[in-house]
Each structure stands twice: as structure tokens, then as C-alpha cells.
Amino acid sequence: MRFLVCLKQVPDSTVRVKVGSDGRSIATEGITWSISPYDEYAIELALERKDADASTGVSVVTVGGARARDALRQALAMGCDDATLVMSEQELPALDAAKALAKVVGELKPDVVLCGKQASDDDQGLVGPALAEALGWPHVGMLTKLVPAGDGVELWREIEGGHEVWKAKTPVLGLVHKSEKEPRYPSLPGIMKAKKKEIPEKDLESLGVSASAPRLEILAMEPPPARGQGKIFKLDGDAKGVAAQVAKALHEEAKVI
Amino acid sequence: MKILVIAESKDGELRRVTREVAAKAASFGEVEVVGVKGERYSPVAWSAAVADKAKSSGAQLVLLGATLNGRDLGARTAAKLGWAYAADCTDVAVKGDAIEVRRPMYAGKIRATVKVPAPAVVSIRPGAWTLPADAAAPSVSEIAAGAESDRLSFDRFQAAAGGGDRVTLAEARAIVSGGRGLKGPENWKMVEALADALGAATGASRAVTDAGWRPNEEQVGQTGKTVTPDLYVALGISGAIQHLAGMTSSKVIVAVNKDPDADIFKIADYGVVGDLFEFVPAFTEAVKRVKSQA
Numbered sequence A: 001m002r003f004l005v006c007l008k009q010v011p012d013s014t015v016r017v018k019v020g021s022d023g024r025s026i027a028t029e030g031i032t033w034s035i036s037p038y039d040e041y042a043i044e045l046a047l048e049r050k051d052a053d054a055s056t057g058v059s060v061v062t063v064g065g066a067r068a069r070d071a072l073r074q075a076l077a078m079g080c081d082d083a084t085l086v087m088s089e090q091e092l093p094a095l096d097a098a099k100a101l102a103k104v105v106g107e108l109k110p111d112v113v114l115c116g117k118q119a120s121d122d123d124q125g126l127v128g129p130a131l132a133e134a135l136g137w138p139h140v141g142m143l144t145k146l147v148p149a150g151d152g153v154e155l156w157r158e159i160e161g162g163h164e165v166w167k168a169k170t171p172v173l174g175l176v177h178k179s180e181k182e183p184r185y186p187s188l189p190g191i192m193k194a195k196k197k198e199i200p201e202k203d204l205e206s207l208g209v210s211a212s213a214p215r216l217e218i219l220a221m222e223p224p225p226a227r228g229q230g231k232i233f234k235l236d237g238d239a240k241g242v243a244a245q246v247a248k249a250l251h252e253e254a255k256v257i
Numbered sequence B: 001m002k003i004l005v006i007a008e009s010k011d012g013e014l015r016r017v018t019r020e021v022a023a024k025a026a027s028f029g030e031v032e033v034v035g036v037k038g039e040r041y042s043p044v045a046w047s048a049a050v051a052d053k054a055k056s057s058g059a060q061l062v063l064l065g066a067t068l069n070g071r072d073l074g075a076r077t078a079a080k081l082g083w084a085y086a087a088d089c090t091d092v093a094v095k096g097d098a099i100e101v102r103r104p105m106y107a108g109k110i111r112a113t114v115k116v117p118a119p120a121v122v123s124i125r126p127g128a129w130t131l132p133a134d135a136a137a138p139s140v141s142e143i144a145a146g147a148e149s150d151r152l153s154f155d156r157f158q159a160a161a162g163g164g165d166r167v168t169l170a171e172a173r174a175i176v177s178g179g180r181g182l183k184g185p186e187n188w189k190m191v192e193a194l195a196d197a198l199g200a201a202t203g204a205s206r207a208v209t210d211a212g213w214r215p216n217e218e219q220v221g222q223t224g225k226t227v228t229p230d231l232y233v234a235l236g237i238s239g240a241i242q243h244l245a246g247m248t249s250s251k252v253i254v255a256v257n258k259d260p261d262a263d264i265f266k267i268a269d270y271g272v273v274g275d276l277f278e279f280v281p282a283f284t285e286a287v288k289r290v291k292s293q294a
């Protein structure tokens, strides 16, 4: 079975994201960039299939600028087989990015395409469903598990109170929420191997894609409102007394109980 | 502007977010509320139905709740229509032909004001718009689901172990979350007792869900749920940036941690420095007492 994972490079989850001087984009100086967390889960989910069956192929693709090569390299070091960079220094509207990804899917012909449920920069969750739509494929969201079954796959979708299990004939697209295990770290041999791999580059023109879809325009960005310094209570052996004080404050002052 | 609101039901009843959205949408223009007929959400069949309806109704704006299914449906419908889409918005303003939304970005670390060209599909975060006390129940007409994909079929539902009938996180007005400081799943009885006293849902840090102490769906944070309850109680949670991303917009935050330098205290309104195993049982009793006197 062949997988294609679509990944996006975003600020690392540990970055304290700040607003840039223009007030409508983020300050990027000194930021660490990583594979978006849900895309890392998607890679892990695919690699778990490869662990179980060595004939499994796992490709990765991103639409991004030169910097995004590092994210692809990271995916190769985790154990993915090959990577494709669709070069676009400008952020494309989501539906155009999906069109470009659809062209790559057409060339690589994977059985399963995995996207993250949302990218941790725009937090939209649009490119995955838009890619499925562009391909004319069904998709399953909130994926946490994928099991080969007969001539297709079983897809586990996390919902309130449990999982829906869907059966799909391939090709199919999944939006990943979690993998069974934590995303693996690249091994040293993995890193060495990844360094030697070519990463073919495609441009939008050769894929026949231009920026034409509706574009959202960010007018302003701001950090969430700062929280004031709270009241600190020390237990010091008097759990009962402190508990009564906190309960009273929540009732009389904060009025939440 | 003509607005189409997509209703969502659970167990035969309209979800609260649908009522919130329908009530607010009336201030933007003429509103029609429709729901897709069918037991189980399916992206292909439902987005086809909503896209058809959006086109035939002449709506310039489709609004729906940013629930699990709502976000999925909204995105696929926008893609099918080739319309603009904005997810999980906390507010919308219609300015002539243009739509302006407020929405979190960068895993909740940034709030953005975004101009969305019409026509557009916009999903709204549950609880972002308060339901007016006198809001009439919207009248919802049903539309038939479109054709299903012949490659995908629902097979079965697998209930999560231990999933009770507690309030779900996204809709909860109070949440008690436990972290690694709880030492093990056997100690969740204590978390649940406090949650019951407060009428709260239970949540967890990723350290806890990764360890399998609690189900995934209870995880709060960047790769879990974003929550905005009136009261958030964090027990034995250190306050990693990825956890904070999911809960800093709670109205009132109470944190219990034995480490006085824990980052969680930087955002807590009430911080208790000490052993949670001593404090929580006493606090549960104190909450019961306050509630019985109120």
C-alpha cells in the first residue's frame, strides 16, 4: 500500500508566537519551524503501517518555500521514502494549494492520502477536505487509526464517546487527529540517509496551477488578552481552611459557583 | 445579505450552537435554517446537499457551528462551491458585501481579524455568541442528503471505555482537568468527585492521555480541545505552552500545583500551592457546602 502525506511547515509548538511590526502577520525572526503537529501524527500513522508491512511506501509532499525543505528532510529522517517540494514562496489560497497537491497525487498515485486535521498556523482544516474534493475522493476526518482490510482500509474516526469505524475502498483520504504512538524521532542512520536523498522540486506553472481561489485577507492580529496576576494560597497544612477560602472566592468574587 | 444557517442535531435535538448562530444571524439579514436529513454525518453526501441548497437559495453566507462535524462539512462544502471559508470564528460582522470575522490562529496564540470575500462559508465556535434568553427556537426545514460515495461505508460504532454521560468538554461551562501530578488513572475518582460537585466536565493534559490514563477526547490544548468555560480547574498540570494554548481564554482559572514556580500559576486567577491529594477532597467538600447554601 502506498501512502502520501501532505505536510506543512509551521512555527514549532514551543514558539511564543508574536505579532509582527505590521500588526497583521507574525514576527518570524528567530522562529524554529517544524512539521505541523497533526501532520507529524499523519506521518507516524503511515510509518506504523510500514513497520507492520515493509512493502508499504510512504511519500511526503509540501507546497511551500525553500525553507520547507527542512520539514521534508525531517520526514525523510523519520523514515519516509521520498519527498516532493512544490515551490511557492507566496502562501497560496487553500483551494489552490489543494489543486497543486491534487496534481502531485495524480502523478504519484497513492492508495491513501493523509493530511493533518488542521495546520497549526491558520488552524483552518480546509486543505484536506478541499484536496479530497479536487480529487473526487471520499474523506474521513478525525482519523486515529487505519487498518488494512480486504481490498481497502478500515478508518477509525474519533467522535464524542468513541469511534466510528468506516470501511473504504482505496483510494481514500484521511484527516489525521492522532497516531497510535507518539510521532517517532529521526534515528541517526535515518538522518544520514535523508541527507543523501534528492528532493525533486516542482513549480506551480508546470503543474498548471495559478493563484485564483478566494483569498482571506488578514486585517489585524493581536495576542490573546493578558491575564492579571492571580491570588496565591499556600496550603501549609491547612487544606480545609484554604479549600473554604477558594470556594468562597469562586462564589462571592468570581461568581462562577 | 441572505444567510443560510446549517442546523446540527444530537439525539433528535438541535445543538445549542445552532440556536446561538440562528439567533445572531438574524442581525445580518434574511435567514433560512436547514438541516440535512439523516442519522449519520457523511462528508460527501452532506456537502453535496448543502452546496446545492446554498446555490439555489441565493445565500451569500453559509453559517454553521464549528463542531467536529460542522468544521468538516463547512470545509468540504466551501471547496465544492469554490467559496471562501473561515473556520472556528468567534465573531462575524457583515459590512456591505464584505464579511469580517474574528478567529484564533497559531493554535490559539493569536487572535486575528480577517476579511472574507463573499460568498463564503463560516463556522462559528460554540459558545462564542450567547444565546439570548428570549430567543425563539428557529424553524428548521429539512433537506435530503446527496449521493453517497460508493467507496466509503459506515461499519460500526466503537464506544470508548469508561465514557460516561458527563457533559462534553466543548459545551461545558466548568471543567476540571488532571495532569501527570495525579500519579495514575486510579486517582481520577477524586477528579470526578470534584467535577460532579461543580457540575463540570473532566479534561486532561496530553501527558495523561498519552499515558492512556484517560481517553484522547479529554485532552485539552494545542493538539486537543480548545475550551473556554467559565471555570477551569487545573490539577497537577505544569502549564506547558501547548496546554495553555487550549485553555487560557477560560473566564476563571484555578490551579493546584505543589511547585510554586509552575507556569500554570502565571495565568491562574486562584493558585493553590501544595499537594493536590490533600487539597482536592477538602475543596470538593467546600464546593458542596457553598452550593448547598447558595
Ligand SMILES: Cc1cc2nc3c(=O)[nH]c(=O)nc-3n(C[C@H](O)[C@H](O)[C@H](O)COP(=O)(O)OP(=O)(O)OC[C@H]3O[C@@H](n4cnc5c(N)ncnc54)[C@H](O)[C@@H]3O)c2cc1C
Pocket (backbone or CB within 6 Å): A013, A037, B178, B179, B180, B181, B182, B204, B205, B206, B207, B208, B219, B220, B221, B222, B223, B224, B225, B235, B236, B237, B238, B239, B240, B241, B242, B243, B246, B256, B257, B258, B259, B262, B274, B275, B276, B277
Ligand atoms: C507538538 C506538541 C503538542 C502538544 N499538545 C499538547 C496539548 O494539546 N495538551 C497538553 O496538555 N500538552 C500538549 N503537549 C505536551 C506538553 O508540552 C506537556 O508535555 C504536557 O502538557 C505536560 O503535562 P502535565 O502538565 O500533566 O505534566 P508535567 O509537565 O509533568 O506536570 C505535572 C505537574 O504536576 C505537579 N505535581 C506533581 N505532583 C503533585 C502533587 N502531589 N500535588 C500537586 N501538584 C503536583 C508538578 O509540580 C508538575 O508541575 C504537546 C507537546 C508537543 C510537542
Ligand SMILES: Nc1ncnc2c1ncn2[C@@H]1O[C@H](COP(=O)(O)O)[C@@H](O)[C@H]1O
Pocket (backbone or CB within 6 Å): A006, A007, A008, A036, A038, A039, A061, A062, A063, A064, A094, A097, A101, A114, A115, A116, A117, A118, A119, A120, A122, A123, A124, A125, A126, A127, A128
Ligand atoms: N502548503 C501545504 N502543503 C502541503 N500540505 C498542506 C499545505 N497546507 C495545508 N496542508 C495539509 O492540509 C492540512 C490542513 O491544513 P489547513 O487547511 O491549512 O488547516 C495540513 O495539516 C496539511 O496536511
